[in-house]
Amino acid sequence: MMMNDLERALALEEARRQALRDAEPAAFDLQGRAKREEGRPESQKSFAVRLFTLARQAATAMRAVCHYGWKALDPLVHGLARTALWLAPRLLRLGLAFLHWLTFRKDETGRYCLAPWRGLANGIKLMILATAMPLLLGALYYYGTWETYRDIYVPNAGVFINQSFVRPSEPGQVIAPRDEIFTVLGKQVEPDGTIMPIRFDIDANFYFWFYHDANRPDLAAAKIDSQSPYGMKCTFEATGIYTRLPRYIRFWAVKWLDTRAEIVNVVKCEELTALPKAFPEEK
Structure with missing residues (x-):
């Protein structure tokens, strides 16, 4: 008896779903309305369906453009990645060698040892160069x-x-500079x-x-x-x-x-x- 009630409930649910599928699509169901008006001439389709069709075509075209454009960037990305992988260890070795030259010196036996004063002096020299170089390049540019x-x-x-004026409209600020x-x-x-x-x-x-x-x-x-x-x-x-x-x-x-x-x-x-x-x- 219980099985018959369950079968009857399932049959009723399936009938309800089939009725919903066969019913007229709602006003907001543009996809269903477009499918229903698919065989009609373009002039007989509703404005909402035509607009929905254009939007769907534009979205499809945009997806295709993005897909091929994204794939077209692969050679550039691969080239940049290979260049970065080739440069990274070399730049690291160069930086370590430069740091070693700045902070180490040879002793009497020919072995390298850490020299803090040499590192400090070389750091000061680098700061002087970093400060003076823009001024020298500016002089070269302007006089040249x-x-x-x-x-x-x-x-x-x-x-x-x-x-x-540097600050013309800020309240409480002096505008003389x-x-x-x-x-x-x-x-x-x-x-x-x-x-x-x-x-x-x-x-x-x-x-x-x-x-x-x-x-x-x-x-x-x-x-x-x-x-x-x-x-x-x-x-x-x-x-x-x-x-x-x-x-x-x-x-x-x-x-x-x-x-x-x-x-x-x-x-x-x-x-x-x-x-x-x-x-x-x-x-």
Whole structure:
């Protein structure tokens, strides 16, 4: 008797599940509705089903792209891993040999022994080199790119400050300390008559301590601030390779290496009373 009741309950449950499978899919069951409308023309399908189909196709395409893209990175990852495995022991041996050279010395018998004073002295030397090397490289860069730019035409609105107060809006902070960097936007006439835009920055540069303009960028910018509607014609001494680099290389060079073309000396400037002949006249 109990078995008959169990069989009857199982049969009823199976019938209920079959009825659910045969029923009309709910409004939120997009997968069931898409399967039901699969044979219809595209114009007769509901908007929700068409949108669901597009989303499913896009997801499938995205999975395929990610799969093949992920597999395409395998050669690069394997190459990097092999390079790292090849370099790691060699770099470790090199580092240990360098550390051994710093802290050990030979005694009278020719054997190496630990020498703390030698290690301390060599550590101080390394600190001095780490401090002096950037200064030496900076001097090499600035003096190596130091040159004179002649006949630079600067309009009367071509000089402006692009960095001023260190903390301009923090409550309770003194805003007097300033880090002023001025920008000069001008034009240069090439020998073939081409007019090329050119940009300089004016910032304090201690490498050129012997120039007053390198110590006082604000006063150097004041010399280029024109009162004439036609601007000024100036000759500058500037350093840096900013103006010689392509745009995107220049952007990253300025961001990471600080390679701006900095005016270190305003040689001379004269106010213009007319537009230079090389420039096209306004109509």
